[in-house]
Amino acid sequence: xxxxxxxxxxxxxxxxxxxxxxxxxxxxxxxxxxxxxxxxxxxxxxxxxxxxxxxxxxxxxxxxxxxxxxxxxxxxxxxxxxxxxxxxxxxxxxxxxxxxxxxxxxxxxxxxxxxxxxxxxxxxxxxxxxxxxxxxxxxxxxxxxxxxxxxxxxxxxxxxxxxxxxxxxxxxxxxxxxxxxxxxxxxxxxxxxxxxxxxxxxxxxxxxxxxxxxxxxxxxxxxxxxxxxxxxxxxxxxxxxxxxxxxxxxxxxxxxxxxxxxxxxxxxxxxxxxxxxxxxxxxxxxxxxxxxxxxxxxxxxxxx
Amino acid sequence: xxxxxxxxxxxxxxxxxxxxxxxxxxxxxxxxxxxxxxxxxxxxxxxxxxxxxxxxxxxxxxxxxxxxxxxxxxxxxxxxxxxxxxxxxxxxxxxxxxxxxxxxxxxxxxxxxxxxxxxxxxxxxxxxxxxxxxxxxxxxxxxxxxxxxxxxxxxxxxxxxxxxxxxxxxxxxxxxxxxxxxxxxxxxxxxxxxxxxxxxxxxxxxxxxxxxxxxxxxxxxxxxxxxxxxxxxxxxxxxxxxxxxxxxxxxxxxxxxxxxxxxxxxxxxxxxxxxxxxxxxxxxxxxxxxxxxxxxxxxxxxxxxxxxxxxx
Numbered sequence: 001x002x003x004x005x006x007x008x009x010x011x012x013x014x015x016x017x018x019x020x021x022x023x024x025x026x027x028x029x030x031x032x033x034x035x036x037x038x039x040x041x042x043x044x045x046x047x048x049x050x051x052x053x054x055x056x057x058x059x060x061x062x063x064x065x066x067x068x069x070x071x072x073x074x075x076x077x078x079x080x081x082x083x084x085x086x087x088x089x090x091x092x093x094x095x096x097x098x099x100x101x102x103x104x105x106x107x108x109x110x111x112x113x114x115x116x117x118x119x120x121x122x123x124x125x126x127x128x129x130x131x132x133x134x135x136x137x138x139x140x141x142x143x144x145x146x147x148x149x150x151x152x153x154x155x156x157x158x159x160x161x162x163x164x165x166x167x168x169x170x171x172x173x174x175x176x177x178x179x180x181x182x183x184x185x186x187x188x189x190x191x192x193x194x195x196x197x198x199x200x201x202x203x204x205x206x207x208x209x210x211x212x213x214x215x216x217x218x219x220x221x222x223x224x225x226x227x228x229x230x231x232x233x234x235x236x237x238x239x240x241x242x243x244x245x246x247x248x249x250x251x252x253x254x255x256x257x258x259x260x261x262x263x264x265x266x267x268x269x270x271x272x273x274x275x276x277x278x279x280x281x282x283x284x285x286x287x288x289x290x291x292x293x294x295x296x297x298x299x300x301x302x303x304x
Numbered sequence: 305x306x307x308x309x310x311x312x313x314x315x316x317x318x319x320x321x322x323x324x325x326x327x328x329x330x331x332x333x334x335x336x337x338x339x340x341x342x343x344x345x346x347x348x349x350x351x352x353x354x355x356x357x358x359x360x361x362x363x364x365x366x367x368x369x370x371x372x373x374x375x376x377x378x379x380x381x382x383x384x385x386x387x388x389x390x391x392x393x394x395x396x397x398x399x400x401x402x403x404x405x406x407x408x409x410x411x412x413x414x415x416x417x418x419x420x421x422x423x424x425x426x427x428x429x430x431x432x433x434x435x436x437x438x439x440x441x442x443x444x445x446x447x448x449x450x451x452x453x454x455x456x457x458x459x460x461x462x463x464x465x466x467x468x469x470x471x472x473x474x475x476x477x478x479x480x481x482x483x484x485x486x487x488x489x490x491x492x493x494x495x496x497x498x499x500x501x502x503x504x505x506x507x508x509x510x511x512x513x514x515x516x517x518x519x520x521x522x523x524x525x526x527x528x529x530x531x532x533x534x535x536x537x538x539x540x541x542x543x544x545x546x547x548x549x550x551x552x553x554x555x556x557x558x559x560x561x562x563x564x565x566x567x568x569x570x571x572x573x574x575x576x577x578x579x580x581x582x583x584x585x586x587x588x589x590x591x592x593x594x595x596x597x598x599x600x601x602x603x604x605x606x607x608x609x610x611x612x613x614x615x616x
Contacts (some may be wrong), residue, residue, distance in 0.1 A: 003358065025335060029383075048413060092566045099594060102594050103593065103594060106593075108412060108413055109359045109412065110412075110593050111417070112359075112361075112413065112416060112591060113359075113545060113549070113593060114589065114590055114593045114594070116361075116542060116545075116589070117586040117587070117589030117593070118586060118590065119584035120539075120542070120582040120583065120585050120586030120589075121582075121583055121587060121590070122586075123582065124580065124583035124586070125583065126378060128579070128583075142554055144424045152605050184606060215390045224353070229344075236538070236539075240424060240538075243417070243420075244421070247417055247421075280424075280428050281425055281428050281429065281432075282420075284425045284428070285422045285425070287421050288406065288418060288421050288422065288425075291406075291414060291417065291421070292409065292410075292418075295410055295414045
C-alpha cells in the first residue's frame with residue numbers, strides 16, 4: 001500500500017477518484033454514441049465508415065452556427081441540439097445514396113479507402129465554411145455552473161451527459177429489440193441476401209441505417225460541443241478513439257460498444273493520472289492485444 | 305512490347321532523367337526528387353497491396369522510422385550520411401518485423417486496422433519522446449554533406465538510390481517469391497495446399513515493404529533537411545494509397561506513373577489554392593473508386609488495348 005500511495009498519491013483521495021470515474025463515464029458516453037453508430041453501420045452494410053469522426057465534427061460546428069443564428073432564447077440551445085444531429089443524418093443519407101450505394105458489391109478495402117477519402121473532403125469543406133479558428137459553444141444557462149460531488153467541483157453539464165447515457169442506451173435497446181425496424185436491422189446483420197429475398201427493401205433500409213448511424217455520431221458531436229474546443233482535427237481524434245472502442249467491443253455488437261466505450265472512457269480518465277505521457281499508447285496497445293487474441297472483439301462474434 | 309523495345313524505352317528514359325537537371329529550372333529538379341521518393345514509397349506499399357493483397361493503413365510508420373533513424377544517427381550519432389541512410393531500411397525493417405509478426409495473423413479489414421493501430425503507436429512515441437525526437441518540433445538541420453547540397457547533386461544521388469531500390473523491388477516481384485505472393489493474394493488456401501507457407505511469405509513481404517518505405521523516408525529526410533512527427537501520422541499513410549489508386553495496382557510501374565500524376569497535381573493545385581489540396585485528394589480517391597476502378601493508368605492501358613484490337 002505504501003508503494004502504491006508513493007507512486008500514485010491520489011489513490012487515497014476518494015472524492016478525486018469519484019469525480020474521475022464520473023468524467024470517465026461522460027467521455028465514455030460521447031464515445032458510445034459515436035461508436036455505436038459506427039458499429040451499427042458496419043453490422044448492416046459491412047462498411048467501416050471512417051468518416052464517422054467527421055460527422056461528429058460537422059455536428060459540433062453546426063452547433064456553433066445554429067446557436068449564432070437562432071434568436072437568443074432559453075430554449076435555443078436545446079433546439080440546436082435537436083437540429084444539428086438531424087443535419088448530420090441528412091448528410092449521411094446523401095453520402096450513402098450518392099456514393100456508398102454504388103460500391104456495396106466491391107472489395108471491402110475499396111469501401112474503406114473511399115470513406116477515408118471522405119475524411120479529407122469533409123475536413124477541407126469544414127475549413128472552408130467555418131474557417132481555421134477554434135470555436136466554442138456556450139453551455140445552456142441552467143447547466144453553466146458546477147455542482148459539488150464529495151466536495152469536489154463537477155461541471156453540471158456533465159450531469160446532463162451522464163443522465164442522457166442510460167436514456168440513449170435504453171432507447172437504442174427498445175429500437176433494436178422492440179420495433180419492427182430494429183428487427184429488420186438485426187436480420188440484415190445476420191443475412192442480408194435472405195432479407196432481400198423475403199421482400200424487404202434492403203436498399204432503403206441501408207440508407208436509413210446509415211442516416212441513423214450518422215445521427216448518433218451527430219448527437220455525440222452536438223452534445224460534446226460545449227465541453228471541448230470545436231476545432232478542425234477533432235474528426236481524427238474521435239475517429240481513432242471510436243475505432244479503438246469498436247474494435248475492442250466487437251464490430252457490430254451493441255452491448256460491446258457500450259462496455260468498451262465505458263472502459264475506454266475510464267482508461268482515458270485514469271490514464272492521464274497514471275501514465276500522463278503514454279495513455280494513448282496504452283489504448284492502442286490494448287486494441288492491438290484484443291485484435292491479436294480476439295480479432296472479433298470482446299463481445300463480437302467471429303465471422304465465418 | 306518486346307524485350308528490345310523495352311530496353312530502348314528504358315535507356316531513353318534514363319537518358320532523359322540524367323540530362324534533365326541541365327535543362328530544367330531548379331524547381332523541377334526538386335519536384336522530381338519528391339516524385340522519386342513518393343514513387344518508391346508507393347511501390348513498396350504496392351508490394352503489399354497490389355502483389356500481396358494486403359492493405360496497410362499505417363505504412364507511414366515505416367517511412368517515419370527510416371526518416372528518423374537516418375536523421376538521428378546523422379545528427380545525434382554523428383554518423384556519415386551514407387551510413388545513416390543505410391541504417392534507415394534496417395530500422396524500418398525491424399519495426400515492420402515486430403509489428404508485422406502480429407499484423408499478418410489477421411486479414412482484410414482487421415489487417416488494416418491493426419496496422420493503423422501500430423502506426424499510431426509509432427506516431428505517438430515519436431510525438432511524445434521529446435528528448436530523443438524533438439517531439440512536435442521535429443529534428444532540424446539534417447543536411448547531406450556539402451558535396452550533395454545542391455539540388456542537382458542530390459537529384460543524381462536520389463536517382464541512384466531510388467533506381468537501385470526499384471531494380472531490387474522489380475527483382476523481388478519477378479522472383480519465385482513474388483509469384484508465391486501473387487498466388488497467396490489470389491487464393492490463400494490453394495497456395496497453402498501447394499506447400500507455400502502463407503504467413504511467412506506475408507511477413508517477408510511486410511518486412512521488405514517496410515524496408516523500402518524506410519529508404520524512401522531516409523532519402524526524404526536528407527532532402528527535406530528536417531523530420532517531423534507528421535511523417536508517421538495516419539494521413540501520411542494515405543499518400544501511397546492514393547498514388548497506387550491513381551496509377552493502378554495491377555502493374556509494377558503503375559505507382560511510378562501515379563506518383564508523377566500525384567505530385568504534379570499537388571503542385572498545380574497548391575500553387576493557386578493550397579487549402580483545396582486535401583479536398584482534391586479526397587475527391588480523387590472517391591472518383592477513382594466509384595468511377596475508375598483500374599486507376600488512370602489502368603484506364604489508359606485498357607483504352608490502348610481497345611484501340612489496338614480495333615485496328616486489327
